[in-house]
Amino acid sequence: xxxxxxxxxxxxxxxxxxxxxxxxxxxxxxxxxxxxxxxxxxxxxxxxxxxxxxxxxxxxxxxxxxxxxxxxxxxxxxxxxxxxxxxxxxxxxxxxxxxxxxxxxxxxxxxxxxxxxxxxxxxxxxxxxxxxxxxxxxxxxxxxxxxxxxxxxxxxxxxxxxxxxxxxxxxxxxxxxxxxxxxxxxxxxxxxxxxxxxxxxxxxxxxxxxxxxxxxxxxxxxxxxxxxxxxxxxxxxxxxxxxxxxxxxxxxxxxxxxxxxxxxxxxxxxxxxxxxx
Ligand SMILES: NC(=O)c1ccc[n+]([C@@H]2O[C@H](COP(=O)([O-])OP(=O)(O)OC[C@H]3O[C@@H](n4cnc5c(N)ncnc54)[C@H](OP(=O)(O)O)[C@@H]3O)[C@@H](O)[C@H]2O)c1
Numbered sequence: 575x576x577x578x579x580x581x582x583x584x585x586x587x588x589x590x591x592x593x594x595x596x597x598x599x600x601x602x603x604x605x606x607x608x609x610x611x612x613x614x615x616x617x618x619x620x621x622x623x624x625x626x627x628x629x630x631x632x633x634x635x636x637x638x639x640x641x642x643x644x645x646x647x648x649x650x651x652x653x654x655x656x657x658x659x660x661x662x663x664x665x666x667x668x669x670x671x672x673x674x675x676x677x678x679x680x681x682x683x684x685x686x687x688x689x690x691x692x693x694x695x696x697x698x699x700x701x702x703x704x705x706x707x708x709x710x711x712x713x714x715x716x717x718x719x720x721x722x723x724x725x726x727x728x729x730x731x732x733x734x735x736x737x738x739x740x741x742x743x744x745x746x747x748x749x750x751x752x753x754x755x756x757x758x759x760x761x762x763x764x765x766x767x768x769x770x771x772x773x774x775x776x777x778x779x780x781x782x783x784x785x786x787x788x789x790x791x792x793x794x795x796x797x798x799x800x801x802x803x804x805x806x807x808x809x810x811x812x813x814x815x816x817x818x819x820x821x822x823x824x825x826x827x828x829x830x831x832x833x834x835x836x837x838x839x840x841x842x843x844x845x846x847x848x849x850x851x
Pocket of ligand 1: 640641642643644680704705706707708709727728729732751769770771772797798799813814816817818820
């Protein structure tokens with residue numbers, strides 16, 4: 575129950591109506607009898623600054639940001655942790671004595687999801703579609719683990735910026751997302767990570783590529799979870815697994831204790847009425 579002294583967390587993004595994060599956090603807080611609540615707010619790019627100031631004024635106990643704010647929020651914060659600074663993308667903000675601190679749990683959340691399916695992302699050939707906040711976090715982490723990463727994006731310059739920032743030992747290349755580049759990229763990839771809001775099957779049909787071209791790709795990982803994904807590829811990683819992992823890491827930052835991953839995961843499974851693995 576929300577009371578006078580309930581601690582408040584929030585999510586800022588646009589759109590947010592589809593987000594499952596409020597389900598994960600509020601159910602977990604209730605199950606642990608924590609006097610905390612997690613509220614989603616639809617915040618446009620133009621209103622982000624005011625929303626961040628509101629979080630300060632109202633004393634929120636930390637918040638998440640999602641599309642399209644993961645890079646834009648950086649200049650509004652007081653400090654960044656090392657990973658968020660290197661990546662240039664934030665999804666978790668903590669309220670500290672020295673102000674608002676930005677973190678990024680997407681990269682580690684994605685790696686934990688891959689490992690939970692038995693895929694060790696090391697020395698693999700990985701094709702990343704998209705070059706937004708989530709792609710930035712993933713490429714940074716994957717290149718640190720010696721993977722060969724190829725980034726394809728609609729806006730070439732953003733793909734180049736991410737490739738330039740990846741300082742790990744893994745080789746990183748980039749290109750424009752076209753029919754030709756996607757067809758070639760798919761052929762070589764052990765793992766296809768789609769970090770755009772569009773499902774891979776939809777992107778492929780928009781580019782007039784038959785969906786069966788992806789059938790020999792080892793693994794396919796669509797990050798977007800707002801549309802039911804048609805399973806394509808031989809093995810599919812669920813974005814929901816990553817969602818829970820990155821949420822458990824945010825919990826850890828806010829409450830300064832290990833996130834209750836199993837409880838958070840079962841909260842979402844119960845809400846959806848089925849497991850995704
Ligand atoms: N499962 C999880 O835990 C998890 C975690 C993080 C994010 N996500 C999901 O991942 C997706 C991306 O998030 P983000 O924060 O990285 O978003 P973002 O910063 O807004 O970046 C979106 C990227 O997708 C590209 N894109 C958008 N619409 C496209 C289209 N119609 N065709 C081709 N490319 C398109 C954009 O290309 P341009 O650069 O050309 O604009 C950009 O590179 C979202 O659906 C988000 O919900 C899921």
